[in-house]
Amino acid sequence: MQPKDRIIFPLDLPTSSEALGFVRLLKDHVGVFKIGLELFVAEGPAIVEAVKKEAPNAKIFLDMKFHDIPETVRRAQRAATNLGVDFITVHCDGGAELLYAAATEAGSAKVLGITVLTSTGADELAAAGLRPDLCDPKQLVLHRAALAKKTGLSGVVCSGLEVAAIKEKFASELITVTPGIRLLTNDVKSDDQKRIVTPTQAVQNGADYIVIGRPIRDAPDPALIATKIALEIKNANTP
Numbered sequence: 001m002q003p004k005d006r007i008i009f010p011l012d013l014p015t016s017s018e019a020l021g022f023v024r025l026l027k028d029h030v031g032v033f034k035i036g037l038e039l040f041v042a043e044g045p046a047i048v049e050a051v052k053k054e055a056p057n058a059k060i061f062l063d064m065k066f067h068d069i070p071e072t073v074r075r076a077q078r079a080a081t082n083l084g085v086d087f088i089t090v091h092c093d094g095g096a097e098l099l100y101a102a103a104t105e106a107g108s109a110k111v112l113g114i115t116v117l118t119s120t121g122a123d124e125l126a127a128a129g130l131r132p133d134l135c136d137p138k139q140l141v142l143h144r145a146a147l148a149k150k151t152g153l154s155g156v157v158c159s160g161l162e163v164a165a166i167k168e169k170f171a172s173e174l175i176t177v178t179p180g181i182r183l184l185t186n187d188v189k190s191d192d193q194k195r196i197v198t199p200t201q202a203v204q205n206g207a208d209y210i211v212i213g214r215p216i217r218d219a220p221d222p223a224l225i226a227t228k229i230a231l232e233i234k235n236a237n238t239p
């Protein structure tokens with residue numbers, strides 16, 4: 001993989017035309033476009049085809065974060081697989097049967113388990129009623145990564161603060177995708193992400209892919225920022 005191939009850009013936009021504008025701008029600078037709830041709910045499966053047509057060399061990440069009874073997830077996963085996407089997400093806190101159901105319908109898509117959202121901190125975990133020993137995000141992420149591995153998922157989504165522990169335990173057995181990336185030049189305290197790291201820290205900690213949205217989307221020159229991030233990834237890998 002080239003450094004740019006490890007950048008996942010989320011198309012967190014309300015319409016197809018705005019999303020495709022960013023695809024045109026960034027298709028030579030990032031490797032993966034992520035279609036999330038906002039865009040998919042607004043535009044439906046046609047957006048997957050439209051992104052593929054605009055950027056045939058890019059991978060497509062359908063970030064539906066499935067969370068339902070196993071049979072519903074199995075059927076939804078089959079529908080997603082039929083769209084010909086490369087990555088799809090399910091929530092690990094839905095339990096082993098849900099994850100297994102998604103894995104069995106994966107086809108050539110890679111199913112990634114959401115461990116703990118990067119916008120969630122220890123306080124929210126305690127408030128949600130988790131066992132005290134699992135209110136430490138790192139312990140909970142490791143617990144859920146083990147479940148992802150056991151049920152046949154290809155990888156996990158976790159913050160850059162936990163990715164080193166996952167790589168230490170599972171090495172290349174699980175692909176790691178890390179959102180919550182902020183650049184040193186950004187005002188990192190101004191949004192909802194809590195467990196954040198820089199691209200360099202994420203890659204040095206072992207992230208295979210990084211998800212980076214607002215720092216690119218809201219920049220005056222998104223392509224330039226993406227190029228700088230790719231360079232940062234390249235340099236992070238150079239001892």
Ligand code: C5P
Nearest residue numbers: 010012036116117118179211212213214
């Ligand atoms: O870089 P930025 O915070 O804008 O990226 C937000 C994107 O990352 C959203 O599409 C969100 O769904 C995704 N994401 C996340 N935390 C996770 C998984 C995905 O923020 N644990």
